[in-house]
Amino acid sequence: MTGYNSKGDVATGNGNHKNSAKGQANGKKTAEYADRESDAMCSRDCCAGKSGSPNKSGNACAENKQSDGNPVVVPTPQSLLNSDNRIQCYLTPEEFRALRVMNEDTYPYEVIQEIADFIVKGSGMRPKIGIICGTGLGSLADLIQDAKVFEYEKIPNFPVSTVEGHAGKLVVGTLEGVNVMAMQGRFHFYEGYPLAKCSMPVRVMKLCGVEYLFATNAAGGINPKFAVGDIMLMHDHVNMLGFAGNSPLQGPNDPRFGPRFPALVNSYNRDLINKAIEIGKAMGIESNIHVGVYSCLGGPTYETIAELKALRMMGVDAVGMSTVHEVITARHCDMKVFAFSLITNKCSIEYSDKKDDEANHEEVMAVAKIRQKACCELVSRLIADIQKTM
């Protein structure tokens, strides 16, 4: 992040000079922000006055009066400056740290460790399997018994879910006798989170003790043999965001998680894929199970016909806006990965005027709702199988 100059010994501000003195008297820690723009910011006549020089204590705009007749005082960059031309704002040390973490692209190991400790302590268990529920597939977490539920808002330093179909809860408990943790709601690049933040929970899982990542998603089927409602077991991916120079592992590498240059061949565990195929047969849905290649685009737009044609030429079978960065993060820290796509819509590569041929999120969620039972059964049977080997 840019612009931080933490001295850690003076206070921080809420934009009010009176509180500034109080904060220091209270012994609060201070973050000082180097002032980069000391010139007047407001050019409105009502605020700048005839001389063009704004009121130092804020913009007392005469045009905007409060009900008691006093002018509304709007804090301005000028009103936040102290005599050294440094901006002051009041924050507790905890708030300051949280603000830092929120604004950093990557999470330090210690912060991830703290989140993991919070979850392990709060749930009283160390999960072995981590599940990420795709759009509309949150019911995977409903399978969990003796569940302890953590809302993302209440987990320190955790991002929040903003997408419909992603509840924003972490559920910890047992499934088929195995300790698991499931994310009901993942983070996507298009929500504005950098990729390292989108996949940060995978590192939390690792530090909680997770050995297996189960990542699920809703995806558009590009392979013409796929039907809506089919399940594609991922055996490889094409990382389009990576092609564009974006990686969850960008930035300094912390070797406590993994190596600087991790290999990604064989990222998707073959034994688990084979087991899932067997389970599909036992469930009588073998004709709905495929093995294929997933690609993640940045979204939030669905793909153009030209993009879909290009993806198909590259060998992509299903397309979505997630999962790949989670898998990269999991492989970096040596987790075993199993992932599948529920095909929620077919991606036609023919130009058409029909609205029905366009992908839309309502359809994606509706198909996920219809097929969630089959997805749940596949996941629980696979976990039951892993349990036998533990």
Ligand SMILES: O=P(O)(O)O[C@H]1O[C@H](CO)[C@@H](O)[C@H]1O
């Ligand atoms: O990948 P998940 O989270 O399952 O969701 C998929 O569905 C949404 C689009 O409908 C996108 O977020 C896409 O990535």
